[in-house]
Amino acid sequence: MTQGNRSPLIPAADVAEYGGVPSPAPHTDAELAALAGLLTRPRPRIETVTIGHSRDDVSRSTAAAFAATWRARGGTVLAMAEWPEAAASWLRPARRLTAELPDAWVFAAAPLGFAQLVRRLRHSTGWDPARSFAFASLRDSRVPALAGGDVLHGLRGASADGGTWEVRHRWVVSYPPVSSRRATTR
Numbered sequence: 405m406t407q408g409n410r411s412p413l414i415p416a417a418d419v420a421e422y423g424g425v426p427s428p429a430p431h432t433d434a435e436l437a438a439l440a441g442l443l444t445r446p447r448p449r450i451e452t453v454t455i456g457h458s459r460d461d462v463s464r465s466t467a468a469a470f471a472a473t474w475r476a477r478g479g480t481v482l483a484m485a486e487w488p489e490a491a492a493s494w495l496r497p498a499r500r501l502t503a504e505l506p507d508a509w510v511f512a513a514a515p516l517g518f519a520q521l522v523r524r525l526r527h528s529t530g531w532d533p534a535r536s537f538a539f540a541s542l543r544d545s546r547v548p549a550l551a552g553g554d555v556l557h558g559l560r561g562a563s564a565d566g567g568t569w570e571v572r573h574r575w576v577v578s579y580p581p582v583s584s585r586r587a588t589t590r
Contacts (some may be wrong), residue, residue, distance in 0.1 A: 406558055418550060425515040425550075428458070428541035431466040434566030434581065435540055442537055442560055442568060443508060450479045450507040456497070457523070458513040459486050466512035474510075482506050489517040494524035511538040516543055519550035523580040524556050528554050533571070534558030543569045543575045 422538035443450045447531060453474060457467035464486070471481050482504045487497035501509060509531065511518060518538075525531035538561035548556045548571050556571040563569060 414580055418529050425546050428462040430462055431469060431539055432564045432573055435562045435564050436469055436473055438562035438568055439537060452482050452506045453510050454501055455510045456482045456501050457486050458517050460468055460487050460514055461538055463512045473510050487517055489514050494521050496570055497521060498524040498529050498536060502531055508538040512519045515542060515544055515547045522551050522555055537561055540564045543576055548574045553558040
């Protein structure tokens, strides 16, 4: 998605308006299992992933845990790419994430840096949010607002309680864990 010569950086006024997004919390076992479950649904079959993460300790640890889980399930991690929370340009990490064409992208990140990165991904690469998955730290409705437009439409993720969520245009829609859904429908 090329946006002409417009800068993909988030304007300072938007950062100030939507600021205060919390730092990532350590992932839970339920969250890790739910995310792996999203990627192992029958269709489309996902075998290869590229993992992106912020440089904070929680995001690094979460990305490493997902990589180990994914490999233990027989999947392939094509690459792991990281980025700072603030950067002058987001092109280098965007290119690292899209250098190989994975079946899916997985993100463990701090919200503001992620919003900056995905703006660059949409502006300069063939990245597709509908083939992307994330941890609970990105389940904040301010993330699609900061990313702008439909930049994140189709992104899916897992919640700390094992539930899931998805971005529909600028909305984040959450679903309870599967065990809770079964319990409430009986």
